Amino acid sequence: MNPFAYTSPKSTGEASSLATSKDHSLPVLKSGGMDLLDRMKEGLDTPGLVIDLTRIDDPALDRIEAGRIGARATLAAVSDDEAIRESAPMIAQACGSAATPQVRNVASVAGNLLQETRCWYWRMERFDCVRKGGEGCPAREGEHRFHALFPEGPCLMVHPSNLAPALLLLDGSVDVVGGPRTSIPMADFQPDPARDWRSTSVLAPGEVVTAIRFDPAPNSGFVALKQKQSFDWPMVSGYAVLDLDGDVIRSARTCAGAVAPRPRLLPAVDAALAGVSIRDDAAIRKACDAATEGAAPLPGTIYKKTLLPVAIRRAVMAAANPGGDA
Ligand SMILES: Cc1cc2nc3c(=O)[nH]c(=O)nc-3n(C[C@H](O)[C@H](O)[C@H](O)COP(=O)(O)OP(=O)(O)OC[C@H]3O[C@@H](n4cnc5c(N)ncnc54)[C@H](O)[C@@H]3O)c2cc1C
Ligand code: SF4
Structure with a gap:
């Protein structure tokens, strides 16, 4: 790890000033440090100053x-x-x-x-790629099973x-x-x-x-499908917010995680869920199949096409029954 100076400002205003100070190269904010310290240890971030937000009395x-x-x-x-x-x-x-x-x-x-991204090529200092400001994407031809189902742009994270x-x-x-x-x-x-x-x-x-x-949403649910149940990021995750009239979905909003470089809203699923009873399993399954519309899987992420409708359906059921089992 590169040597760096450490400071604990008294306010977020002071933290902000320090973050743009010219006295140190690449000043960086730190909260819990879970991600930042990993990046520093790998030599991906080389701040001259670490600005610790955890001691601000606010x-x-x-x-x-x-x-x-x-x-x-x-x-x-x-x-x-x-x-x-x-x-x-x-x-x-x-x-x-x-x-x-x-x-x-x-x-x-x-x-x-x-x-930052979990892409293992990005996480290793010895690999270069477009996200690091270099050329190409080693994940494209390489190991990319946790990468995008819906790529957007040259980075497949x-x-x-x-x-x-x-x-x-x-x-x-x-x-x-x-x-x-x-x-x-x-x-x-x-x-x-x-x-x-x-x-x-x-x-x-x-x-x-x-x-x-954020807005309140008492009928909302999240489900992660993981390779291992702890110490890991999801392979695919589903999010749902329902407006219910008894058992009938008046309107729905759904979103997918871990399938694109940013959260992916699923308007086709939302449209298909409107008017469906939460007891109509066949109709819910059919609606959630629309989650994969527009998918452009890499050879290693084809399996996410199978997982995504499952994650969304389970999130919908969790939203319909917030206190119960999804
Ligand atoms: C084994 C493991 C498994 C994990 N699994 C998951 C998972 O399943 N899902 C998931 O979502 N995450 C997962 N994580 C990631 C973890 O949740 C994040 O690393 C953590 O939330 C980062 O928070 P932090 O406070 O430690 O951030 P830090 O490491 O302190 O900061 C992270 C970044 O945010 C910036 N930053 C921090 N606070 C501020 C602020 N107030 N204003 C501006 N910039 C700021 C920092 O400059 C830095 O760039 C996992 C991590 C580990 C180690
Ligand atoms: S997906 Fe490719 S471009 Fe994106 S961070 Fe990984 S190696 Fe870099």
């Missing part, structure tokens, strides 16, 4: 309430929070399913949204965050300080991967995330 950064979560709240705290479990169970489930208990006790909400699709589906937004704006809609938080395949977000240098906001 309870709002950790506060969790219906519709708003402080940026520094841990995934464990979110998944255990009664207000979130009732008002937006999909958010609690997405946070509670990520990683391991140890990681969730440290990992922050902001860091989860801003974690999938977005790694459990939380990002949930926030998108709930018309969420990200509060920021340190720039010209105070809020970024989640729909705009990630760049279009066909135009910018290098950035994890549209945040400008010096912008610090302070909270996320």
Whole structure:
């Protein structure tokens, strides 16, 4: 790991100023450090200054309430929070399913949204690729079984965050300080991967995330299909929000995770679910099959075409029955 200076600012405003300071090369913000320290150890990030947000004395950064979560709240705290479990169970489930208990006790909400790709070629310093500013994509001809089912642009990565699709589906937004704006809609938080395949977000240098906001959705659900049930990212994940009239789905919104470089909304599924009874298993299955419309699998990701409708259907059932088993 490169030598670096460390600082613990007293406010997010000070953190923002330090992040654009010319006194150090490549200053970087750190929350839980779960992703950042891995990147530093591999030599992928070589900051001259690490700006630690965990010592800022501001309870709002950790506060969790219906519709708003402080940026520094841990995934464990979110998944255990009664207000979130009732008002937006999909958010609690997405946070509670990520990683391991140890990681969730440290990992922050902001860091989860801003974690870098899990592409193993990207994660190893010795490989070069377009996402690193070089040439080509070794995953295309190489080992890509956890990569995209819906590639967009030259990088075949999938977005790694459990939380990002949930926030998108709930018309969420990200509060920021340190720039010209105070809020970024989640729909705009990630760049279009066909135009910018290098950035994890549209945040400008010096912008610090302070909270996320989202609409309530008591009938919402998340399901991850994983190779192993802990210590891993999903192969495919499904997200659903339902508006129910008794047993009938008045309207639905669904989204897929781990299949594209950014969360993928599924309007064809939403349209097919409208008017369907949650007891009509055949109709739900048929509607969820539309999740693969537009898929362009790589040889190694064809299996995701089978998994995706299953994940979406289970998420729909979880949303219909938020307190029960999916
Ligand atoms: C074994 C393992 C399994 C995992 N499985 C999953 C999984 O299934 N699903 C999933 O979603 N994640 C998973 N993760 C990833 C984990 O959830 C993230 O690494 C973690 O949430 C990052 O949060 P952090 O607070 O540690 O971020 P950090 O590592 O501190 O920061 C990550 C990035 O965010 C930036 N950042 C942090 N806070 C702010 C802020 N307030 N404003 C602006 N920028 C900021 C940092 O500069 C950095 O670039 C897994 C991790 C491990 C180790
Ligand atoms: S998938 Fe993206 S991050 Fe991975 S090697 Fe290809 S260009 Fe790089």
